[in-house]
Amino acid sequence: MTSNKGQKPAAIRDTNIKLVMRLLSKETLCRSDLAKKAKLSNPALTAIIEQLIGMGLIEEGAEVETNLRGRRKVDLMVNRRFAAVAAVDFSSDNIKIAVADFVKEIIVSREIADSEIITHEVLAKVVETLKDVLRQTDIPVKCICVGVPGKINSETGKVHMAAYKYRDCQGVNMVELFEKEFGIPTVLANDASLQMLAEKRSGGTRRDSALLYIDYGMGGALWLSGESFDGDRGLAAELGAVPFMYNGEVAIYEDVCCINAMLGECGYTPDESDSWEKFVSAYSRGSEKEVAAVERSAHGVSLLIRCILGITGCRDIIISGKVGRLGESYIESIEKYMLGEKIFDISNLKVRYGKYLVDGTVVGAIDKAVTYVIDSAVSNR
Numbered sequence: 001m002t003s004n005k006g007q008k009p010a011a012i013r014d015t016n017i018k019l020v021m022r023l024l025s026k027e028t029l030c031r032s033d034l035a036k037k038a039k040l041s042n043p044a045l046t047a048i049i050e051q052l053i054g055m056g057l058i059e060e061g062a063e064v065e066t067n068l069r070g071r072r073k074v075d076l077m078v079n080r081r082f083a084a085v086a087a088v089d090f091s092s093d094n095i096k097i098a099v100a101d102f103v104k105e106i107i108v109s110r111e112i113a114d115s116e117i118i119t120h121e122v123l124a125k126v127v128e129t130l131k132d133v134l135r136q137t138d139i140p141v142k143c144i145c146v147g148v149p150g151k152i153n154s155e156t157g158k159v160h161m162a163a164y165k166y167r168d169c170q171g172v173n174m175v176e177l178f179e180k181e182f183g184i185p186t187v188l189a190n191d192a193s194l195q196m197l198a199e200k201r202s203g204g205t206r207r208d209s210a211l212l213y214i215d216y217g218m219g220g221a222l223w224l225s226g227e228s229f230d231g232d233r234g235l236a237a238e239l240g241a242v243p244f245m246y247n248g249e250v251a252i253y254e255d256v257c258c259i260n261a262m263l264g265e266c267g268y269t270p271d272e273s274d275s276w277e278k279f280v281s282a283y284s285r286g287s288e289k290e291v292a293a294v295e296r297s298a299h300g301v302s303l304l305i306r307c308i309l310g311i312t313g314c315r316d317i318i319i320s321g322k323v324g325r326l327g328e329s330y331i332e333s334i335e336k337y338m339l340g341e342k343i344f345d346i347s348n349l350k351v352r353y354g355k356y357l358v359d360g361t362v363v364g365a366i367d368k369a370v371t372y373v374i375d376s377a378v379s380n381r
Contacts, residue, residue, distance in 0.1 A: 014378050017051070020034065021057065028077045030073040031076065056079055058076055058079055059077060061074060078103050081102065083101075083140060085372075085373065087369065088145070088146045090147060090148045090149065096361070097130055099137055106362075110129050110133055112129060116216055118165050118169060127177075146189070147194045149219060194365050195221065195354065195364055196209070196222075199355060204316070205226055209222075209317070211317075212304070212319055214319060216260050217258050220239025222237045222312060240257070244304075253301075256296060259279075262294060265292075294333065298336075305351065316352075317351045319353050320354040320360055321357065
């Protein structure tokens with residue numbers, strides 16, 4: 001948690017305003033309950049509430065009696081019509097597009113099937129689909145958040161370490177593309193970091209965690225000391241690209257652990273849309289080659305977890321992505337290999353599937369876009 005020590009009064013006010021918005025985004029609260037949760041004095045909270053109501057960010061509900069003495073309270077809630085936000089998810093084989101209101105409830109969504117590889121043609125489809133989706137709401141859209149594989153260089157806005165995804169459009173600046181087409185502020189973010197944000201907004205924000213996104217490719221995210229760890233230029237936690245020795249050869253974890261690696265090991269064609277379903281079906285029947293490929297992936301993941309544990313101390317490991325179709329047996333295999341080589345104390349280590357196996361990027365993108373709108377409104381008030 002960031003300390004307010006040394007901050008100017010205006011910065012402290014901004015921090016408190018954002019705190020109140022975060023609390024109200026989770027639940028409807030009356031003033032007294034809000035003051036307790038925010039740990040603010042009544043005068044300070046009253047000033048913030050009046051300001052937020054004046055800005056249109058929150059609104060009051062109807063008065064209700066709280067007891068037989070006729071005492072009344074007025075609930076406060078986020079104004080769902082203050083803004084809408086859009087999310088575009090490039091993380092897997094189907095591109096997902098959604099528009100949500102200001103309380104993060106999805107109004108309309110679409111998918112563009114069989115779009116694992118991003119090309120100029122695919123981007124054109126995304127733009128046209130998003131235009132159609134935006135026409136489905138009368139709430140003004142004030143931010144677009146685009147989730148992409150690879151790491152976002154915060155200095156240049158370019159995507160690194162995901163060249164396989166961008167067949168003929170590696171030089172496209174996504175932010176410039178969407179802002180030019182829609183005239184709406186656009187935020188670009190790593191897909192795994194957005195998935196981590198989605199997981200943490202659903203609970204447990206204080207616990208250090210590592211997320212391994214295992215899909216057709218492989219990515220990762222770290223949550224340390226209560227916030228996403230992205231490095232000073234946004235290039236940290238590309239865990240799938242970490243090199244290691246496997247069976248006497250140098251490899252990266254993505255080449256051993258991801259779905260495409262498992263499919264290739266068994267002779268499936270990764271580009272065929274039903275290959276993964278066929279693989280999962282064969283694995284569930286106990287087919288020898290599919291079981292061996294899954295074991296190879298689980299062994300690689302266990303090695304990566306030991307690296308994460310040694311470097312960060314994280315004992316909460318979240319597995320996300322379409323690998324979740326393998327079921328609990330995949331987690332059990334990872335844990336089996338962890339127990340096999342006792343390099344670190346793993347007594348309190350938890351390996352688990354995340355709450356959002358396939359929709360985490362969209363959920364995280366909506367959250368990030370709403371936060372952007374709030375921050376912009378507070379800064380420009």
